[in-house]
Amino acid sequence: MRAVTQDSFGDPSVLHIADVPKPTPIPSEVLVRVHATGINPVDAMVRSGIFPMLGRPPFILGWDISGVVEEVVPGVTRFEVGDEVYGMPFFPRAANGYAEYVAVPSRQLARKPAKLDHTHAAALPLAGLTAYQALADAADVGPGDRVLIHAGGGGVGHLAVQIAKARGAHVVATASAVKRDFVRGLGADEVVDYRAVDITRAIGDMDVVLDTVGGPVGRQSIEVLRPGGLLLTIVDRTDADLRAATIDAGRRFAGLTVEPDHVGLEALAELVDAGKLRSYVEHALPLEDAAKAHELIESGSTRGKIVLTV
Numbered sequence: 001m002r003a004v005t006q007d008s009f010g011d012p013s014v015l016h017i018a019d020v021p022k023p024t025p026i027p028s029e030v031l032v033r034v035h036a037t038g039i040n041p042v043d044a045m046v047r048s049g050i051f052p053m054l055g056r057p058p059f060i061l062g063w064d065i066s067g068v069v070e071e072v073v074p075g076v077t078r079f080e081v082g083d084e085v086y087g088m089p090f091f092p093r094a095a096n097g098y099a100e101y102v103a104v105p106s107r108q109l110a111r112k113p114a115k116l117d118h119t120h121a122a123a124l125p126l127a128g129l130t131a132y133q134a135l136a137d138a139a140d141v142g143p144g145d146r147v148l149i150h151a152g153g154g155g156v157g158h159l160a161v162q163i164a165k166a167r168g169a170h171v172v173a174t175a176s177a178v179k180r181d182f183v184r185g186l187g188a189d190e191v192v193d194y195r196a197v198d199i200t201r202a203i204g205d206m207d208v209v210l211d212t213v214g215g216p217v218g219r220q221s222i223e224v225l226r227p228g229g230l231l232l233t234i235v236d237r238t239d240a241d242l243r244a245a246t247i248d249a250g251r252r253f254a255g256l257t258v259e260p261d262h263v264g265l266e267a268l269a270e271l272v273d274a275g276k277l278r279s280y281v282e283h284a285l286p287l288e289d290a291a292k293a294h295e296l297i298e299s300g301s302t303r304g305k306i307v308l309t310v
Contacts, residue, residue: 003099004290004308006057009049012294017287020060023096023103030079030106031071036122036284037097038064039293039306040155047294054094062097063088065104066112066121067310076106084112088125088260098290100310110265113272116279123279123305124159128268130258131160134210134232135167136267138254143168145207148224152188153179156212156234158280158304161186166276172203182280182303200224211235218242225251232256280304 001022006014025031043061045051054061066086069079079085087109089095089102096102112121135141147164151157152173164171165187173188176195183191192202200223207229209221214235221231222245230252236242237255246253271277283306285293293306 001100002287003060003096004062004287005060005098006047008057009047009052011048012044012291012298014047014057015061015290015294020099022101025071025073025103027073027075028105028107029073029103030069030076030085030109032065032067032085032102032104032109033070034065034067034097034100034102034310035118036066036310037062037099037287037308038122038124038126039297039308040064040126041297042126044294044298053092059094060096060098062099062308063091063095064122064125064307065089065095065097065102066118067102070101072106078106079109084118085109086112086118086121086125087262087265088129088258091126091258091260098287098308105260107262108260110262110269113269115273115275119284119307119309120279120281122307123155123281124268124272125265126258127155127305128159128163128277128279129261129264130156130234130256131163131210132264132268133258133261134234134254134256135160135163135208137264138232138256139208139230141167141169141208145169146205146226147171148203148206148209148221149173149188149212150194150210150217150221151175151212152183152186152191153303154212155302155305157210158183158186159277160210160212161188162277163271166271169208172206174199179303208232219245222246222249222251225249228252230254234258281307283307284309
């Protein structure tokens with residue numbers, strides 16, 4: 001089969017198409033013919049060696065997939081050949097998503113949302129599960145909660161805005177001026193241009209803050225939380241100083257790493273098919289253009305997601 005692989009760490013040019021063995025599913029797995037695979041910032045960090053969580057190359061990147069079940073190992077009861085599925089298998093171990101086929105544990109997949117094509121379904125798993133596990137599972141956001149989403153126009157952020165809104169929250173999002181209308185269109189009640197104002201003066205009394213940016217944003221977020229409010233971070237989750245500063249200020253802290261979760265995938269699909277959640281894909285490129293996709297993700301200016309079609 002064809003796959004995008006790399007033989008060394010480096011810039012996007014290290015990514016190239018190669019012929020590799022087609023995977024063979026083992027008990028508990030299904031073989032999925034991949035139709036689309038999502039690109040995430042973590043992919044670029046692993047490729048470059050900044051975050052070498054897969055060890056040294058060669059390896060195949062990619063976790064977000066959407067496709068069709070082509071083979072079911074006897075004993076698997078959740079799917080049949082021909083079912084359309086999507087998911088984020090194995091994260092943070094290698095899933096080999098930038099490929100024509102992947103072998104996946106059946107319980108790390110869910111049926112693809114009926115209202116999404118494969119391209120838009122592949123944009124949903126990692127970012128959507130991150131947002132859902134943060135806002136629904138960790139924070140239990142509900143009606144009347146005031147929730148701040150940092151980078152509301154980004155991959156995680158644009159989904160988090162919609163999930164928080166669907167759960168009845170008053171949603172404030174930070175975004176650059178060029179993304180203001182986009183984020184408003186997602187349902188945000190307020191959009192704050194973080195480049196133009198001091199967020200600690202413009203925002204306050206938040207019940208939950210979801211930090212998808214890291215760095216100084218986490219410290220600033222402590223100040224906009226009400227006493228007892230929750231700071232969720234998907235970036236600086238192991239920052240002991242940030243945790244201590246948050247707790248010392250009388251707020252709560254939670255660092256989150258996304259996990260494969262078919263229950264969460266099913267919840268996301270329900271929101272999509274109910275018309276309460278949509279994934280926005282700014283760029284859909286063929287598998288051969290993986291290097292270009294990585295250049296785009298590293299630009300930091302993408303609205304929503306980037307997807308490779310297979």
